[in-house]
Amino acid sequence: MMDCKEAxxxxxxxxxxxLGESVFQSMDTLANGVVEPASPxxxxxxxxKPVFKARGFDEVRGIDESRGLYESRGLYESPGIDExRGLYESPGIDExRxxxxxxxxxxxxxxxxxxxxxxxxxxQEAVTQAGLSDGSDFGIxxxxxxxxxxxxxxxDFYQSFRENRLKSxxxxxxxxxxxxxxxxKDSFKATGPAMxxxxxxxxxxDAIGVAMxxxxxxxxxxxVAGGADELNRVPISGFNALGIxxxxxxxxxxxxxxxxxxxxxxxxxxxxxxxxxxxxRAKPIAECCSYATVxxxxxxxSPRPDGSGLESAIKKALNCAGxxxxxxxxxxxxxxxxxxxxxxxxxxxxxxxxSSLDIWATKGFTGHTLGAAGGIEAVLTISALRxxxxxKSAGFATIDHAIGICPVKHEKQICAEYAIxxxxxxxxxxxxxxxxxxxx
Amino acid sequence: MKLIGKDKADxxxxxxxxxxxxxxxxxxxxxxxxxxxxxxxxxxxGDPDTGIIVTTQFGPHATTFKFLDGMLEHSDTKVSPxxxxxxxxxxxxxxxxxxxxxxxxxxxxxxFKEPLFQAFALADIWIKLKRVSRVLxxxxxxKSIPFDTFHxxxxxxxxxxxxxxxxxxxxxxTEGEGFVIPDGP
Numbered sequence: 001m002m003d004c005k006e007a008x009x010x011x012x013x014x015x016x017x018x019l020g021e022s023v024f025q026s027m028d029t030l031a032n033g034v035v036e037p038a039s040p041x042x043x044x045x046x047x048x049k050p051v052f053k054a055r056g057f058d059e060v061r062g063i064d065e066s067r068g069l070y071e072s073r074g075l076y077e078s079p080g081i082d083e084x085r086g087l088y089e090s091p092g093i094d095e096x097r098x099x100x101x102x103x104x105x106x107x108x109x110x111x112x113x114x115x116x117x118x119x120x121x122x123x124q125e126a127v128t129q130a131g132l133s134d135g136s137d138f139g140i141x142x143x144x145x146x147x148x149x150x151x152x153x154x155x156d157f158y159q160s161f162r163e164n165r166l167k168s169x170x171x172x173x174x175x176x177x178x179x180x181x182x183x184x185k186d187s188f189k190a191t192g193p194a195m196x197x198x199x200x201x202x203x204x205x206d207a208i209g210v211a212m213x214x215x216x217x218x219x220x221x222x223x224v225a226g227g228a229d230e231l232n233r234v235p236i237s238g239f240n241a242l243g244i245x246x247x248x249x250x251x252x253x254x255x256x257x258x259x260x261x262x263x264x265x266x267x268x269x270x271x272x273x274x275x276x277x278x279x280x281r282a283k284p285i286a287e288c289c290s291y292a293t294v295x296x297x298x299x300x301x302s303p304r305p306d307g308s309g310l311e312s313a314i315k316k317a318l319n320c321a322g323x324x325x326x327x328x329x330x331x332x333x334x335x336x337x338x339x340x341x342x343x344x345x346x347x348x349x350x351x352x353x354x355s356s357l358d359i360w361a362t363k364g365f366t367g368h369t370l371g372a373a374g375g376i377e378a379v380l381t382i383s384a385l386r387x388x389x390x391x392k393s394a395g396f397a398t399i400d401h402a403i404g405i406c407p408v409k410h411e412k413q414i415c416a417e418y419a420i421x422x423x424x425x426x427x428x429x430x431x432x433x434x435x436x437x438x439x440x
Numbered sequence: 441m442k443l444i445g446k447d448k449a450d451x452x453x454x455x456x457x458x459x460x461x462x463x464x465x466x467x468x469x470x471x472x473x474x475x476x477x478x479x480x481x482x483x484x485x486g487d488p489d490t491g492i493i494v495t496t497q498f499g500p501h502a503t504t505f506k507f508l509d510g511m512l513e514h515s516d517t518k519v520s521p522x523x524x525x526x527x528x529x530x531x532x533x534x535x536x537x538x539x540x541x542x543x544x545x546x547x548x549x550x551x552f553k554e555p556l557f558q559a560f561a562l563a564d565i566w567i568k569l570k571r572v573s574r575v576l577x578x579x580x581x582x583k584s585i586p587f588d589t590f591h592x593x594x595x596x597x598x599x600x601x602x603x604x605x606x607x608x609x610x611x612x613x614t615e616g617e618g619f620v621i622p623d624g625p
Binding site for chain 1: 486488492498499501504505507508509511512515516517519520521524525526527528529530531533534535537538540541542543544545546547548549550551552553558561562565566568569571586587589590593594595
């Protein structure tokens, strides 16, 4: 048995989604803003159901020549600016400002997938906050979830092939060089393992779980883990065919919910053992207490109706963290807005935690970002724990009595030491992460 | 680790498997090899103590191309939900869990550099960390005419111009001695 008693801490976080392009901007939007989904506006896409596009990504792409940096408004405003909240201390921000343009951050690189570019933005914010300029000084592992980036689904390229008019195989070569974890590892000069998790909608949660196992097993000193996914015509068509896309903004856990909205983005955490953080003098943001995942073993596209897979995963995660149900301060639910997911998930929450525990659903702000969702929600969960406040669950208005839970409707102060983030996935995966606020 | 069982399958195998009637070739090869690797071990009903790790470099791309065919030949709104669901990389893992009734952790991952080595390394960690007592590990790839063509023209030197080899191999592993993970890349 390996020594797995040492705590795993989070020393950096990065996020890009419809909420914004940094942790600071995302929390600001949650507190003050409203995010409205819009039609996809993707070339050739005839499905006009609303989606959540990553905010600022297409508009702000400039490289600041003087610093050679991707200029992300929120990223450089965020560290330490809000003393009242005590948030976003970043031991490495001064070092990060000195990155030069010859580094690995060029998101304008020709031919790279949008998913990889989104990943780079969140990855950069996370490693910057953790004070890591590149991966060569430490044994750093990279574990990233995705769905879209794992497939060669370039429709124009494939159509040209079908019609025997293909002139360039660049799209295939970019696909081969675009494995998310391997590409991030190469550009960050990391020397640890690299793995791209393709567990559908729980991919990023599982990526964080795998990274925790790597650290416990001593496979690397530090791991950067999360996920990224882009809006793409192929999953939009696929989810539409499955009949689970809503034609209106999604309404997680609401009695009138009728489907999900797709979204895009990325979310990454820098994880390391407590001793590694101490050695580097990196300030822990939170503890990543435990991870558990359980298969439904039921059906390819339907969750087990009794929710026993999710219940078992939560119980295992609680047991691994050494805590009981009463110690959980809130749950950031998967909450897609589909009738089935929310019914099963909500009933499990009510059964295990009663109806008074705060349930927070964030996909009304971000859409369902598929392989990125667990990473984005991990960042939001930790941020809410740090701020000790929850925000409204956008889209929720009316309780569904078949579920019997009422997600957070308005911003509120909380006193929470532990929080759970759940991810349920196609294929019957139920994955759970538990985080601890180190300030309490 | 200790090896309990192993097996392999390819498109010439008997792939008529109860519970997988709608599965595509990619999933059926993975399932066939996994069933074969487990044939001498009786899993408890709803076994929570066996994990599944499936690795692949390219995933069920033939199914993905069939789905794209549907988009190009019909429209975005007239595509097959079955093809879409089987184009998702972890479909094979879901079939293995469902048919063998395994309710432990399940993971599907892709990497182009030494996927099988990485899978063995993770299986070893899962067992040593007591996440599970056993791991059913499967490596699966399928062929397709488009991918074979793309491979021949690939500029990546590490990829064989002969294209991908098709088939699945599965290993049932548990705690113990005797199975040494080969050195990584």
